[in-house]
Amino acid sequence: MFVSYKWLQEYVDLTGITAKQLADRITKAGIEVESVEVRNKGIQGVVIGHVIEREQHPNADKLSKCLVDIGEGEPVQIICGAPNVAKGQKVAVAKVGAVLPGNFKIKRAKLRGEESNGMICSLQELGVESKLVPKEYADGIFVFPSDAPVGADALQLLYLDDEVLELSLTPNRADCLSMIGVAYEVAAILGRSVKLPTIELHENNENVHDYISVRVDAQEDNPLYAGRIVKNVKIGPSPLWMQARLMAAGIRPHNNVVDITNYILLEYGQPLHAFDYDRLGSKEIVVRRAKNGETIVTLDDVERTLTENHLVITNGKEPVALAGVMGGANSEVKNDTTTVFIESAYFASSVVRQAVKDHGLRSESSTRFEKGIDPARTKEALDRAAALMAEYAGGEVVGGVVEVNTLQQKDVVVTITLDRINNVLGTAITKEEVAGILTNLQFTFTEHDGTFMITIPSRRADITIEEDIIEEVARLYGYDHLPATLPIGEAKPGKLTPYQAKRRHVRRYLEDAGLFQAITYSLTNEAKAMMFALETATPIRLALPMSEERSVLRQSLVPHLLEAASYNRARQVENVALYEIGSVYLANGEHELPNEKERLAGVLTGVWHAHLWQGEKKAVDFYVVKGILDGLFALLGLENRVEYKQAKREHLHPGRTADMLLDGKTIGFIGQLHPVVQKQFDLKETYVFELDLEALLKAEVDDIRYTAIPRFPSITRDIALVVDEHVVAGDLERAIIEAGGELLKDVSIFDVYKGDRLPEGKKSIAFSLRYYDPERTLTDEEVTNVHEQVIKAVEQQFGATLRG
Amino acid sequence: MKERLQQLQQEALEKIEQANDLKALNDVRVAYLGKKGPITEVLRGMGALSPEERPLMGALVNDVREAIQRALEAKQATLEQEEVEKKLASEAIDVTLPGRPIRRGNHHPLTRVIEEIEDLFIGMGYTIAEGPEVEKDYYNFEALNLPKGHPARDMQDSFYITEEILLRTHTSPVQARTMEKHQGRGPVKIICPGKVYRRDNDDATHSHQFTQIEGLVVDENIRMSDLKGTLREFARKMFGEDRDIRFRPSFFPFTEPSVEVDVSCFNCGGHGCNVCKGTGWIEILGAGMVHPNVLEMAGFDSKKYTGFAFGMGPERIAMLKYGIDDIRHFYQNDVRFLQQFHRV
Incomplete structure (x- = not known):
């Protein structure tokens, strides 16, 4: 506004x-x-001038030579390029020495050999936006009413000093x-008073009912419809002050009748519509829901197809206006209009909002109906409009009002105590202060023992309950005067839930391990939605996506992490290690919320570690990523419960992918990107992982229990086992641990060999085994016994032989 | 004989002095103090001396031996010291060469801001509540005093999935859900951080996905002044101890009264600058007293209970705090952006 x-x-x-x-x-x-x-955009020295003479410039077709009285001494000669300049006009003249917007100084000049002492201005040249300039003056100078006083300040008359x-x-x-x-x-x-406009309405002795009748078939949509007839109007420009005020408010002036309806809309907030009575095509107005498929050409010359969701004003046969939104072209007020039917009505916001939505058509009128108008002003606004049309369009107001009024208007009364106000606000406002505020709001009220009974005027439909009054008091009392306190009452310590606390530890661990936290979008496209997903469900699609790229909810975090890696690579950042913790969304049937599951995923590519001058350089490989995850499982106390199993997954390298199982249940995967996908994302060798974070964080783990620090020496034995190349280290290790029993405390792999010095199809894996007994020093013999059992076990289970 | 001994001592000491490594020194030792050395030879010749002279000469031999021995030891210590120094000198390194790098990542700046806010409120006795991002229309709108057809729904153009299910447009549904779980019994004291979604085109200042943090306190006797005190505390801990806040009346359907909360500019201290657009104040939060309809819908007696709620945008706070100029940075995950937030 x-x-x-x-x-x-x-x-x-x-x-x-x-x-x-x-x-x-x-x-x-x-x-x-x-x-x-x-x-005023920096204008000085623009006055009203009177064009006394106008003749063709002797040397230029498009210029006029004018003699203009500017109220100072002799009339001056001004050369003007506007096509509409004419003798007798009152115009805005920038005198010699005047300044126009953009610090444009007006000087005495010679134009094509003729002297020019100033400039006749268009509204645009005075800083008025083109869209507000009345159409007839759009391409030329603005012509003032003939009674504009010569020499007067033009800015003041145009409200440009406003x-x-x-x-x-x-x-x-x-x-x-x-x-x-x-x-x-x-x-x-x-704390001042309001002066309302005075309405001097002179009706003739005709009866409006002889001109028109009104019937409302949709009373819920239109509880109040009122109208008046003004006859013998003469369409012309509205008074300058009215045009100026409309332009100041951002509305382009048209003609007196239309301007008056717009003026009342701005003054009272009551949208009005003026019909050309003679073009209505009947002597009745029927307000009803449109029929499906019915059409209307609105004032903007667009044909609109209606449905029964829309309310229309009809002449009993066909629509003449889309109620509350826009009039019809068929009954538009034109220059030859002589009799006007003014509509002032109260339309329900829902039906207007529907029309606005369906037709993408928002107007000053519809905005007000949508937000709710004050029905108490509907008829007053009508009277005021009729009076103004009589005054400024030379019209004659026909006696009486046509009206259908089914409005159930009940006063809203709110009762509230001073204590309640102070208790909610935490203030010590006095009775007198509250009374003062209510008085300034011009609310009528009574007060007894600190209890206020307040009648809310219909213009303030937003006030219905005690809290609304508390707000009125608070805002007018001033929030700066509100004290600052802290809640009293039971104080409990706040803390993170175990899940939240662990999640923070996971973040910190991964970051300290070298990964940056990423946050990517939850919405993706159909193709990416299910890629890499640990679990899949029917994709969840938005009803009205903004783009295909953001139309479906993701089921894995990996695709967008790959996009992030790709984005970085395209900007010469080749070494990328990112992780994300976020939700994936698995449909649960159309009427249920989806299962939202929190996942942890990562992407790693490029060089992992480089310390070149000391000869260290390590690219990201499977085991870099696995090592990070092993550390994560250890952080969560799950290191002995997670198992890696060779796996095949779509989009991943078939020989370099593993599933991770927690207590035998799959909770995630790790793997190298399949070359095809790698190419698709424009990446080099890249590794990804995704884990079910909830499974990890919710797994029950024992509390930390101290175990005694070793007091006796331990004994270490190394073995190199030759096995078939398909035997995996994890299986061997598990067999060794099982066979080693109590005394075997540590198993580590220190060498893996495959090559010329072994038979085809064989490989050797070397383990270091550490034996220890917390109670005593082990003898060589005891260790040898156990160690031989270990060797026997792997011989039997895997056909392993000791490498000589 | 006496002269001979003195001459030997003189000679030995000179040679010791001249020895410039441990081997040369040892040669001197063997040459003078060894079994075949000249001093032993002198001793052998003692038989020719008189019994009176013999002890005197014996004592003299011992003195000479000791003098040479002492000189040898002193020289040995010196030479050893020199050897160590030489070795250390040869081991010198260039300390200005780069160290072996430790690879570290860091929090996303939004997480940084969110955790800071969380911790601050945890310190004031709040717990963290979380809820689904795909939400029922009921919790996202209706339970928050935004019935279907409410004009304020215009303010949040939403991503609907079905008529009843949408991507939440704010984290307020977590408040509604938490209150409902309390079954009409206070106190409720929560902070709700999370992702939210709106139908906006992504540009420098809009993102269809962003984050929010909201807070809610419901109890008997919660006053609006408590909201002011709480937020002032927050502003001071978050933006500096000399910050102040001000309330400006506003409108949200789920609070009444509603206010927008400005914090005095942490860049200029309130005199006016680019950051605060010359006003001295920066709008950071929306807040208010929980609307009685919201309390009632969640099962609280609005005559007995009152509450306050507030909400803010971590993106906005991060942008102000770190001078970030484009909201899209938060979701592009450019490593050159992310790594700028590595410091404590």
Whole structure:
């Protein structure tokens, strides 16, 4: 809502307060003033001039030579390029020495040999936006009414010396979508009174019912419909002050009748529509839901197909307006219109919102109906419009009002105690202060023993309950006066849940292990949605996606991590190690929320470690990633419960992929990207993993128990086992541990060999075994006994032989 | 004989002095003090001396031996010391060469901000509540006093999946769910961080996915002044002890009264600068007293219980705090961006 500071003074006394100060006060009291626009963009010395003579410039086809009276001494000669300049016009003249926007100084000049002492200005040249300039003056100079006083300040007449406050209204403050509404708000803030417009309506002795009748078939959508007839109007420009005020408010002037309806809309917040009575095509108005497939050509010359969800004004046969949104072209007020039917109605917000939504058509009218108007002003606004049409369009108001009124208007009364106000706010506001605020708001109330009974005026439909009154009191009392306290009452320590705490440890571990935390989008495309997923379900699609790329919820974090790696690689960041903790979404049937499962995933590619001058360089490989994950399992106390199993998964290298099992249940995978996918994402050798984080963090683990520090020496024996190449180290290790029993404390692999010195199809794996007994020093013989059992076990189970 | 001994001592000491390594020194030792050395020879010739002279000469021989021995030891120590120093000198390294790097990653800046806020409120007795990102219309809107057809639903254009299920547009549904779980009994004191989604085109200041942190306190006798005190505490811990806050009246369907909360500019201290656009204040939070309809819908008696709620955007806070100019940075995961947040 744009509020002209000058216009606002019609309704509330603003003496002693500048536009800027007013804006601050309004903002502080609850309505954000987004900007205060100074309409004068640096103009000086522009006055009203009277074109006494106009003739063709002798040397230029498109220029006119004018003699203009500017109220100072002799008339001056001005060369003008506007096509519409004519003798007798009152125009805006930038005198010699004047300044126009952009610090454009007007000097005496010679144009094609003719002297020019100033410039006749268009509105655009005075800083008015093109879209606000009346159409007839769009390509030329603005012509003032003939009574404009010569030599007067043109800016003042055009309200270009004004300042405009732009209010950013929250949905609850629809009352401020009108100048009067804003005036009430300002009056409440300043503690001043509101002056409402006086309406001098002179009706003739005809009866409106002889002209028109109204029937409302959809009373829920339209509880109040009122209309008047104004005849013998003469279409022409509206008064300059009205045009100026409309432009200040961001509305382009058209003609007196249309301007008056727009003016009332701004003044009262009541949208009006003026029909050309003679073009209505009947003597009745019927308000009803549209029929499916019915059409109307609206004022913007667009044919719109309607459904029964839309409300229309009809002439009994066909629609003449889309209710509350836009009139029909068939009944538009034109230059030859003589009789006008003015509609002032109350349409329900839901039906208007539906039409706006379906037709993508939002107007000043529809915005107000959508947010809710004050029905108490509907008829007053109608009377005021009729009176203005009589005054400024030379019309004659036909006696009486046609009206259908089924509105059930009940006063809203809110009862609240002073204690309640102070208890909720934490303040010590007095009875008198509350009463003062209510008085300034112009709410009627009674007060007895600290209990206020307040009748809420219909313009403030946002106030219905005690809390609304508390808010009114708080904002006008001033939040700066609110004390700052802390809640009293039971104080419990706050802390993270075990899950949340462990998740933080996981993050820190991975970061200290060298991975950066990434956050990627949850929405992806159909193709990526199920890629790499540990579990899959029917993809969950948005009903109305913004793009195909963000249309489906992900089932794995890996694809977007790969995109991130790819994004980095495209920017010459080749070494990437990222992890993400986030949800995947698995459908659970159409009417249920999906299962959201928290996953941990990572992507690693490029050089893992480089310390070149000492000859160290290590690229990311399977075992780098596995080592990180082993550390993670150890962090969570699960190192002995997780097992890696060679696996085949789509999109991963068939020989370099493993599933991870926790207590025998698959909880994730790790693997090298399949070359095809690698190419698809434009990456080099890349490794990924994804884990079911919830399974990891929710696994029950024992508390830490101290075990005694070794007091006796341990004995270490190494063995190199030759086995078939398909035997995997993990199986050998498990067999060794089993056979080694109590005394075997540590098994580690220190060499793996495959090559010339072994028979074809064989490999050797060397283990280091450490034996220890916490109770005593082991003898060589005891160790040898156990060690031989170990060797026997692997011989029997895997046909392993000792490498000589 | 006496002269001979003195001459030998003189000679030996000179040679010791001249020895410049341990081997040369040892040669001197063997040459003078060895069994075949000249001093032993002198001793052998003692038989020709008179019994009176013999002890005197014996004592003299011992003195000479000791003098040479002492000189040998002293020289040995010197030479050893020199040897060590030589070895150390040869072992010198260039300490300015780079160390073996430790590879470290770090938190995403949003996590950094979120954890800081979480910890701050945990210190004030809050717990962290989480909830689903795919949410029922009921929890996302209706339970928050936004019935179907409410004009304020315009304010949040949402990603619907079905008519009843959508991607949550704020973390407030977690508040509704938590209150419901409390079955009408306070106190409730929670912080809800999480991802939220809106139908926005991604650009420098908009993201269809972003994060929010909300807080909720419901108990008997919760006052709006408690909200002010709590948020002032938060602002000071988060942005510096000399920060102040101010409330500006606003509107949210789920709170009444509602306010927007500004923090005095942490860049200029309130005098006005680029960061605060010259106002001295930065809008950081939306807040208010929980609307009685919201309390009632979640099963709380709004005559007995009151509460406050607040919400903020970690992206905005991170952008202000670190001077980040484009919200898309948070979701592109450019390593050159992420690694800037490695410091404590």
